[in-house]
Amino acid sequence: MDAAVDALEEHRPSLLAVGYRLTGSWADAEDAVQDAWLRWDRLGADGRDAVRDVxxxxxxxxxxxxLDRVRSAPARRESYxxxxxxxxxxxxxxDDVLDAVxxxxxxxxxxxxxLEHLTPDQRVALVLHDTVGLGFDEVGAVLGTTAPAARQIAHRGRRRVREAARDGELPAPVGEPEQRRxxxxxxxxLASGDVPTLVAVLHPDAALRTDGGGVVKAARRVVRGADKIARxxxxxxxxxxxxxxxxxxTVTVNGEVGMLVPSSPPMVGVLTVxxxxxxxxxxxxxPEKIRT
Known part of the structure; x- marks a missing residue:
């Protein structure tokens, strides 16, 4: 049993990263890793010994x-x-497990x-192949298709990511000093209330997303354009x-410098530079998305 626990703990950060990148939910990632542990435990010692790549x-x-949750996500997002x-x-x-993730x-x-713009199968294929490094035989087995088909699915997803980078949706990451600046x-x-000054800080193609989930007052649509956002x-x-x-x-949000406003309810913000x-x-x- 100790060996089984050690095996899971060794890989927990990367497994949580897989779950989070697939669902966008920390709670769902934790649930998936816990369920995976239960299945690993049920294999028994002999079954676990037979697994070549834990x-x-x-x-x-x-x-x-x-996967089922990822496949249902588009419908859930439409009603969000x-x-x-x-x-x-x-x-x-x-020392924080989130930091390891x-x-x-x-x-x-x-x-x-x-990743949200990819099809569910593209998302799974990219995460398993490009992040975890699994072969397309294994990816295809998860998706219920062949290795060549899984390769094509990943290729289409990768092309969409490249298009996002080209169109400015996914700029290259910048260092912490630039993020802080x-x-x-x-x-x-924002504190000065000076709209032109705030416009100068924003990219002309800036987009503002405020996620209130219908629980907290927030913009119902993505706001685009520096002037509109500033005002x-x-x-x-x-x-x-x-x-x-x-x-x-100032806090670290998804690996980047962000901000926490401990109001009621609290708010978490982060900028893409x-x-x-x-x-x-x-x-x-x-509220249910914020853990402070």
Whole structure:
């Protein structure tokens, strides 16, 4: 039993990364890893000894457990109130399992949103092949298809990711100092209430997504364009009161510098930076998605 537990613990961060990249939900990732553990335990000592690649067995099991939820996600997103954002991962340091998950895979908000645009099968194929490093025989087995078909599915998904990068939806990651510089400039401009100054911090093609889930007041649509975003944010801050920014804490969100507003309900925000400005403004306000 100790050996079985050790095997799961060794691979837990990468398994949680698989579950999170597939579902965008930390709770779903944890449930999938727990269910995979139960199936691993039920194999018994002889069954576990017969598994040649423990990591691959566990990863494909997690993927299978997530697959039904991934396939139902498009329908659930259509009925979701307002823009959908993944559950933010707030990490506290190297001893935090979330930090290990963020290290194990690219889980930036921009990346997670691009994954949402893939078909469920493309998403599974890319995560299992490109992130976990499984062969297409194993990917095909999870998807219920052949290895050549799985290869084509992954190729189409990869092409969509490249298109997103080309179109500015998935800019190259920038370092922490640049993230902090842009976030500090964003908060300072917002605090001043100066719309032109805030516009200068935002990329002309910027998009604002506020996820309230129908529970918290938020924009029902993605707001696009630096001027529209700046005017909306300044108006919202005036309504909430400038004291709101006094309690903002800098935190790490999905591996990037972000902010936590410990209001009631709390808010978590993170910027996607491109060309020295914020091209993506992502604000999660749905209470059930925020763990502080």
């Amino acid at each position: 990591r691959a067995w566990l990863a494909t099991t997690v993927a299978r457990l997530c 109130v307002g823009p959908w954002l993944p559950e933010p991962l707030l990490t506290t340091g190297p 963020v290290t194990a895979a690219d889980v930036r908000m921009a990346t997670m949103l691009v 842009v976030l500090d400039a964003f908060l300072a401009a 909306l944010l300044v108006a919202l801050l005036e309504e909430a009161g400038p004291d709101l920014l006094d309690v903002v804490r 491109a060309d020295g400005r914020a091209i993506g403004v992502h604000v999660v306000m749905t």
